[in-house]
Amino acid sequence: MRKPLVAALFALVIAGAGAAPAVAAPAPAPEPRSVSAEAESAAAPAIQAVDFAGTVALSNCSGSVVRMPASEADDPALVLSNGHCLETGMPTAGQVIVDRASTRTFSLLNSAGTKVATLRASKIAYGTMTDTDVSIYQLTSTYAQIQSSYGISALTLDDAHPTAGSAIKVVSGYWKRIYTCNVDGFVYRLKEGDWTWKDSVRYTSACATIGGTSGSPVIDTTTGKVVAVNNTGNEDGASCTVNNPCEVDASGTVTVRQGINYAQETYQIVPCFGLDNKLDLSRAGCTLPQP
Numbered sequence: 001m002r003k004p005l006v007a008a009l010f011a012l013v014i015a016g017a018g019a020a021p022a023v024a025a026p027a028p029a030p031e032p033r034s035v036s037a038e039a040e041s042a043a044a045p046a047i048q049a050v051d052f053a054g055t056v057a058l059s060n061c062s063g064s065v066v067r068m069p070a071s072e073a074d075d076p077a078l079v080l081s082n083g084h085c086l087e088t089g090m091p092t093a094g095q096v097i098v099d100r101a102s103t104r105t106f107s108l109l110n111s112a113g114t115k116v117a118t119l120r121a122s123k124i125a126y127g128t129m130t131d132t133d134v135s136i137y138q139l140t141s142t143y144a145q146i147q148s149s150y151g152i153s154a155l156t157l158d159d160a161h162p163t164a165g166s167a168i169k170v171v172s173g174y175w176k177r178i179y180t181c182n183v184d185g186f187v188y189r190l191k192e193g194d195w196t197w198k199d200s201v202r203y204t205s206a207c208a209t210i211g212g213t214s215g216s217p218v219i220d221t222t223t224g225k226v227v228a229v230n231n232t233g234n235e236d237g238a239s240c241t242v243n244n245p246c247e248v249d250a251s252g253t254v255t256v257r258q259g260i261n262y263a264q265e266t267y268q269i270v271p272c273f274g275l276d277n278k279l280d281l282s283r284a285g286c287t288l289p290q291p
Contacts, residue, residue, distance in 0.1 A: 001084050001133075001192070001232050001243060002214035002261075003060055004174065047167075048224030052113040054155045055173035055217065056106040061085035062174040063106060064217040065119070065139075065146065066226060067154040068273050073144040075277040077154060079106055079121070079137040080266070081215030082231050083129040090129060093194045096291040097127040098279065102137060108150060113176035116150045125279045126272075129195045130289045132264045133231040135215075138277070155217055158225035159270040162201060167221045170203075170230050170263070174212040181206035190262055192232055192245035201228045201263040202247075209233055209261045218263045226266055233261030 056063045056079060063081035071078075084090045087104050091097060102124045108117040120140050127135040143154050162168075162183055170179040181204045190200040201218065203209075209216070209230055218228035237258035238244035245262060247255040271285030281290045 001082075002209055002211055002230060003084065004212040047221050048219075050169045050171065050178065050219050050221055050224070051111040052109040052171060052173065052176060052178075053111040053152050055109050055171050056119065057109065057115070057173040057176075058085055058104075058106060058215065059087070060174075060212075061214040062172045062212065062216040062230070064171070064173070064226065065108065065143075065152070065154045066157050066217070067143060068157055068270050068277065069159055071143065071154075071273075071277055073147070074142050076122070077119075077139040077141055077143050077146055078125065078273075078277060079119070079139060080157075080217065080226070080229055081135045081137070082229060082264075083127045083133045083135050084231070085215050086124065086127050086135050088124075088127075091127060092129075093196070094130055095128065096130065096289050097124055098281070098291055100124040100127075104137065106137075107173070108146070108152065109173050109176070110150070110152060113173075116152070117146075119146070126288065128289055129197075131196070131198045132268075132288070133195070133197055134229060134264060134266070134269070136269070136279075155219070156225050157266050157270055158220065158223060158227045159267055161267055162220065162227040162265060166227075168203075168207075168227070169219050169221055170207050170209055170213065170216045171219060172209070172213040172216045172230075174216075175210070177213075179207040179209055179213075184260075187247045187262065188250050189248040190232075190245050191240045191248055193240075193242040197231075197264055199265060201265060202257075203261050203263070205260060207261055208259070228263035228265050230261070230263045234258050
């Protein structure tokens with residue numbers, strides 16, 4: 001799990017050596033592009049700019065202000081993070097928390113990663129570490145109020161399953177750091193200690209997330225939508241222990257990938273929220289675990 005660790009402070013390296021710019025020779029005139037090259041360029045998907053706007057810092061984790069595809073401006077805003085980041089402690093295996101009062105606060109960040117406001121929860125709408133690792137807070141503010149006061153829009157949850165190979169960014173509001181990599185694949189079962197998660201996202205090695213990045217939104221750079229929530233990684237090479245999740249395939253074969261990190265998909269959250277952003281676990285298509 002990616003809660004803050006003292007050792008993580010030493011993992012941050014501040015780099016930046018100045019150098020005098022080299023003087024370049026005049027560039028040769030560009031060759032005419034072929035029609036096929038032009039067509040290929042036009043067909044390439046646009047890359048969405050990804051920054052810190054809409055992300056939040058929790059006391060112990062990262063998170064983001066999110067909306068469902070059908071959420072409206074006057075709906076109470078939601079914050080997405082991990083179940084293991086709840087202020088009430090980590091839920092036990094099989095435990096599901098619904099509609100529990102909360103006054104937790106979140107530091108709202110702008111595009112540059114600067115805190116612009118403190119947002120407050122009214123309740124934990126949903127939280128669990130069973131099948132997935134997610135917490136969803138309902139705020140005392142609406143999307144329109146956040147937009148009007150701070151000029152920041154919520155991130156949208158994608159309602160489709162993420163795609164293997166897609167380019168992603170993991171945006172940590174806690175560390176104000178963005179990781180860039182790709183979806184390496186999906187894990188049938190990811191087991192860590194007493195908890196088991198289904199159909200988890202495995203990153204390529206470039207997303208070397210650290211303690212404090214738990215709850216960070218995982219954003220598809222083509223759509224700009226949230227496809228998962230960052231939650232753990234294998235730190236020491238141990239198998240199926242806390243901070244050392246193992247992969248278990250459909251036949252029961254266990255694989256350990258030291259240094260590789262994971263996230264939990266979020267598309268399955270969308271069907272569970274209806275009019276006015278109200279949680280309804282009985283809605284058609286909702287597969288989140290129930291209390």
